[in-house]
Amino acid sequence: MSMPITCFVTSTNSISRFLSRPSLISRQKLRCCRSLRTTPRSSASRPINEIVQSIRSRETSASRLLDGALSRIEEIDPHVNAYLSVDVEDAQSQARRIDEQIARGKDPGPLAGIPISIKDNISTKGQPTTAASRILDGFTPAYNATAVQRLIDSGAVILGKTNLDEFGMGGSTEYSAFTETRNPWDLSRVPGGSSGGSAAAVATGMCMAALGTDTGGSIRQPASFCGITGFKPSYGRISRHGLLAYASSLDTIGPLCRSAEDAALLMQVMAGADGMDSTASKSPVPTFSAYLEGDLSGLRFGVVEESLASEVDTEVSNAVQNATDVLKSLGADVQTVSLPFLSHVTAAYYVIAYSEASANLARYDGVRYGTRAVDAQNSSDMYAQSRAAGFGGEVKRRLMAGTYALSSGYYDAYYLKAQRVRAALTNDIKKAFAAGFDALITPVAATPAFKLGEKLHDPVLMMLGDTFTIPANLSGLPAVSLPCGKTESNLPIGFQVIGEYMKDEVVLKIGHAYQQATLYHEMVPRAVEASVALSV
């Protein structure tokens, strides 16, 4: 079958030019970049909006687009392992339905025919939802998560379920009970996590966008490791109904896409109040596209001082420096800002997340669904054996730590203190915004994608990788991960823009402006193409 989603840009030269000169980018060069945008692009690098138009105008069809994604999965996924399940027949019938609607002159919605994958900790009716855990092996939910239902109602085709660290607990997707997802830029490296499957699938064109979840960086970090755009909305901007809870006060659902523009389109469809989730915000949803256009003049950004400290990889800090230069060139006022509480956030985050997880995962007991031990002698043995067999090591570690932190006598010392740190950090950030900053800038992660197994046996090291992403979760802020360069060893680097609470549209506007001026988001993972070629 012909591949409509073939490769992407011809502009790698201009990107490497940026990299070779990690200093100011001249206006001239930016213009040069912009001019590249006028060259015709393949569907994978075209904005979803344009593809939807071509489906609506019947230039192409949902079924053709789906076939492209499916054959891409067939070719590439054996090397990448992004998916846990793909229901081909179901996807095909969804696509057919969209095409029929269009043929009848009916508009299926703003995502007509777009194949989208869903992280496997988000409930999909009739499709397995395992959270990459043995305890939910074979479990099929009775309902769609609100976010998924809203995608479907907008014409999206739900393609399959992507791999993750079990219940979202991890930063490399290596803690999946089922399979190890690989970074498409370097198959010996991790895709990041926990939304590693979604990030790898989008990066390789195995879908046009994906849903991920972000509790401490699980959308943004894999997006940066895989060279795509990952958006973590404000807490409550998208309903959590149907998200298999890890840490309820931190969890968010969000899109992983090729561009901020695509993310805005998905946000438009998914955001808004939901009667099934009382933590979903009732504040009105802005028209995201209306905010996308225009330059950044008048906006003030603060580069977080502490995030460019010595432990950050030089290639990463250089790339972020370059990105801030681009932002400056787009009219923004860029300064530095200090977040003194940053050094405490990781500890606070883990106490809060683990504590909440210890209750959230209590329901997986084998009584009503999921795996149950067969030869237990009484109900407490049944719980112990089912859970011992059903959960992986990292999940058990976190549940035990969380249970401990909430125990009588320790609550004040851990959970309560962590909440105080959370409040202090939020106050820090509020002060920064109150001082006139519109967004904060940090790297997404201190390093690019690391080797498979490199941190597997050092959970603490794995955790420390989340320092820059955690603040947005603790304070409920919107944040986007944007590709901003590559290392010499050809690994993508991302930088993060954190916005004010419920100003998701501002964050996406900044991302879009940056991507209008640069081409990093159109970078292609060659490694996987090469190995596909080899295996063929």
Next chain:
Amino acid sequence: MARQVVAFVNPAFVSPFLRGTSSLSAAGSFIVSRHIYDGTTPSSAARRCVHMSTTQAPQKKANQGRSKKSRGGSGKREKKSSTSPGLLRALQTYEPIIGMEMHVQLATKTKAYCNCSTKPVRTPNTNICPVCMGHPGALPVVNSKVVELAAKAGMALGCTIAQYSRFDRKNYYYVDTPKNYQITQDMNPIAQKGSLQLASSGKKVGITRLHMEEDSAKMQHEGAGAAGRLTDSTHSLVDFNRSGIPLIEIVSEPDISNGSEAAEYGQELQRILRYVGTSDCNMQDGSLRCDVNISIRPRGTTNFGTKVELKNLNSFASVQKSIDFEIERQANILDDGDAVQMETRTWDEKANETKTMRVKEGASDYRYFPEPDIPPLQIARETLEKWRKDMPELPSQKRERYQAEFSLSSYDAFLLSDDVTTAQYFEDSIEAGADPKQAANWIMGDITKVLKNEKIGLRLCKLTPKNLANMISLIDNGIISGKIAKDLIQELVLKGGVPSEIVDERDLKLISDPEVIREIVAKVIEENPKELSAYKDGKSRLFGFFVGKSLAASGGKGDPVTTNNVLKELLDD
């Protein structure tokens, strides 16, 4: 035989409330937690007995009997009449410290955190959805009616209602708790610091707190010899219809001193909550559940004794008897120089004693923490004010008003205000012009008698308050006699009708025309010559005979005074 729990779960579960037409495959059957797996599905017999049988009837009678006694009205209540010598001795030496924990199911249409119906259904696992089944990804959304009913109950108990309150998770693993945590309120309950006054003594029992939470699923322990108990059962069935039904828990201060005070506290609480529409508070159905914490200490000492918890008390009679039993039991232990064991005990109705249910091994750690799925609850001042305005007059207020306004005895006032329906009926008849004292007598006397004989409630009484007032005015105005009214009451209560119309139709009016009476009396005298001559001979007692005969001859309609006068006139002629 070793008990074994083996999987029997129908994994494909679809909620009826969700989009689409998926079938609810778990519906109509129990989720089974099997101790011995025999590979079969739950029997149809098991399906039929969703609601565990309760043997309430005798307890209920005992309860009613007790409540009548303790309602001695005049303030002279015979509390100690049934007190055994053993209990008396115990009470002389020891001071009991008793606190109550009541769980009350709220009268909402839907569950606490989802849209499932709360209607009792016979088929297990039908009123269920992903939320109350604890399915992955499902979130609780607080039913606002729950907050309203809880706040109103708090107001009725004189509590301070928190403008800011919060839900917490109480973590514990049990098969009847689908999320393995209960959503309840720990640190910031909706209501605190109220009190309830006992009518008999005027004693105030403090209410520590009132908070909202959710009910658990129902377990049914099965297998040879299990007889519904966990011990000796081979497997257990779980019905999630009750899972997530809203409850309030009301915790009292340890201000209660004995069994009858505890029972009175419970009954007054029940009365109040029924008045404000919190719940139907039926102990038989489990919509009101009573737990008791009881310890004793030597009189004059200040350290608390070891606490025993009494559970599964199905009536107020059980509450009273189990507490009195427990006081004596603990006193005997201390008298012997032994220590009371910290444990949970249950009341065995047949054996008339408390029995060990489970021994507590240290305090459980529920690892409470704020429920992150539910934002803190803030009730607007205006909303609270509106709810306060909606508060009906409470039983104690009615009792006082009936005595002050209508000069009723405390006993009558108590009976008439016992339930809202009776009180309303009474007040409506006064509104319609009835004399309060007479209305009270009719309601508590003949009307209640007829209803009791027919085993129906006042709600089904066909005699409207307006017609009761009408009947009373007929008597007051001398249009009918009390006897006629008593003859008519059964028909009026069961079939209805306007008394004045019935009296007209059937010509039941009193005859007070002396000429008509003279005719009747003359005829009676004429027909009884023997009695007449005996009377004339000095047997003056026979006057009564003639009165009776004459009234009977008038068909009960003859005005007694006129009849008397006419008879005197004719006989003494």
